[in-house]
Amino acid sequence: MIWGDAAAPRARRAGLSLVIAATAALLLTGCVPTAVEAGGESRPTEKAAVTALTPSPSMPPAPAVISTQLISGVGPRAEDGVPLDVPPGTRSVLIHLSCDPAERFTAELGDSMMLGQAPLSGPCDDARTLAWPWEARSTGVLTLWMAPEAEWEASVTYSSEPFPQDPVLVSECETYSNVYSQVTNADEGFGYYAAFGAEEWNRRVDAAASLVDTLASSSTSVLAPYFRSMHTVLAERSPIPGGMTEVQEFWEVQNPISEICATNHSEVYVLAEFGG
Numbered sequence: 001m002i003w004g005d006a007a008a009p010r011a012r013r014a015g016l017s018l019v020i021a022a023t024a025a026l027l028l029t030g031c032v033p034t035a036v037e038a039g040g041e042s043r044p045t046e047k048a049a050v051t052a053l054t055p056s057p058s059m060p061p062a063p064a065v066i067s068t069q070l071i072s073g074v075g076p077r078a079e080d081g082v083p084l085d086v087p088p089g090t091r092s093v094l095i096h097l098s099c100d101p102a103e104r105f106t107a108e109l110g111d112s113m114m115l116g117q118a119p120l121s122g123p124c125d126d127a128r129t130l131a132w133p134w135e136a137r138s139t140g141v142l143t144l145w146m147a148p149e150a151e152w153e154a155s156v157t158y159s160s161e162p163f164p165q166d167p168v169l170v171s172e173c174e175t176y177s178n179v180y181s182q183v184t185n186a187d188e189g190f191g192y193y194a195a196f197g198a199e200e201w202n203r204r205v206d207a208a209a210s211l212v213d214t215l216a217s218s219s220t221s222v223l224a225p226y227f228r229s230m231h232t233v234l235a236e237r238s239p240i241p242g243g244m245t246e247v248q249e250f251w252e253v254q255n256p257i258s259e260i261c262a263t264n265h266s267e268v269y270v271l272a273e274f275g276g
Contacts, residue, residue, distance in 0.1 A: 099124030
């Protein structure tokens, strides 16, 4: 069931790359963050004047990069994982992953669900650096899912800088999870579980459309154009009830939202109403 141009953003990679590049730059350089204007221009954020202090010999400034590690292999490492030599003092782990052929991958560091973090997925190319927070409960095992014939190389950087999680994205991804849950539960309840009819399905999807419209109006993050597109997809849906999550236009917007939220380790999730 495919219909119309749902006005999905043309700059999906640009939006996601902006989040990834900003994260990696902050971790590796500790530079002052910049605010991104709607037109793509950036301006330095204002900060209060501070008095420079000379570090004492007993407390030297710690470098951002503690150590690096180079690992390579062929095919997925889903069963045994890839052991990482994480040094003391690590607060974030950055991995530059390249593959041949450059197909899609999924990578997970430790137990994402237990840590409240996210597996990271995308095309295995040179355009991205994967980053995870490192905490006391983290485990140094990298799990990879990719094509069996893919030759891969992972350049790992262990940093003393904390992972720069964006609190605005945390809030917006949390709110959007309610939208995604409403749509998923509407489809499940109408279709597989036959818990209600077309009128209730439409009411639920209308509620999801209204919520994401409000979110689009208030959003101050890179997700704003995707929220607007999702509102269009939901509001201009097919008159035939059911199957919203089977529509191509839905996933053309849902996927980049999920990837941006995952990159910030504020993963989009579903609060399942049925079958839980």
